[in-house]
Amino acid sequence: MDTKKRSDCPISCSLDVWGDKWSLLIVRDLMFAKQCTYGDFLKSDEKIATNILATRLQMLEENGIVAKLNHPDSKAKVLYRLTQKGIDLLPIMIEINLWAEKYFTLPAERKALLKEIKKNKEGFLKARIKELKES
Template sequence: MDSGEMKWRSACPICSALDVLGDRWTMLIVRDLIVHGPRTYSELLDSREGIATNILADRLSLLSSLMLVERVNPDSPARNNAFRLTKGGEALRPVLEGLGKWAQVNLKNFHQDMLRMPDSPKKRK
C-alpha cells in the first residue's frame, strides 16, 4: 500500500494518524528504527514480535510513501539496504515515548511481564 491507496476515514487529525499508524505493526517498525537506528529488512523481520515478510514490505512501502521512512542507499535492493526514519518519522519519537509511559502506568496491573521502555539512542541533530 502507498499513500495514493490510503482510504481516509475522516478529516479528523487523530483519525487520520490512526489510519496510518493504528495497525498492529506500523508503530513497532517505527519503534525499532527509533531504538536501534537504521535497520535492514532482515533485521526488521527478526523483531521479537514476529512480523510476516509481506506485512513488513507493505508497511515499509506505506511509511516510505508518506516520507516517514527512507532507504539509506536508495539505489540498492530493499533486502540489502537499511531503512531509517526521516525527520517526519523522528517526529513520532515523543508519541511513542508517551504511549510507552502511559502503558507502564495504566497497564502494569494487567500485564505483569511488561518491560520498561527501551533506551533509545540520542537524537541526532
C-alpha cells in the same frame, strides 16, 4: 495504497497512516536501532510476516515516515531509517511507553530506560532526536 481519509480529524488521519498493529513496531525498531535492514525487522520479537513487513515498509515510505538508503557495505542490503516526520513520532512513542508502564509489567531493561525518561523528558527527547538525525 490505503489512501482514503475517513475524516479531517487529526487522530483519524494519523491512524490512517500508522494506526495498524505493525507500523509503530517498525518505527519503534528504528528509534532504538536508528537504522535497520529488512532482515533486522524480521528478527524482532513480534515475528512480523515478511509480506506484511514489505507492505508496511512501502506504506511508511510512501507516507514519508521512513526512507530507504543504500547500505555502505553491500548492494544486496538496504537500510531503512526514520525521516524527520518519523522522528517526530518520538513524543507519541514516549507517551505510549509511559502509559504502558502504568498498566503492564515491563521487562527490567525497559523500566530502567523509562526511569531515565521520566527524570528528564525534554532532555531525553532532544538527545534522542539528535542521535537519530546523525548520518
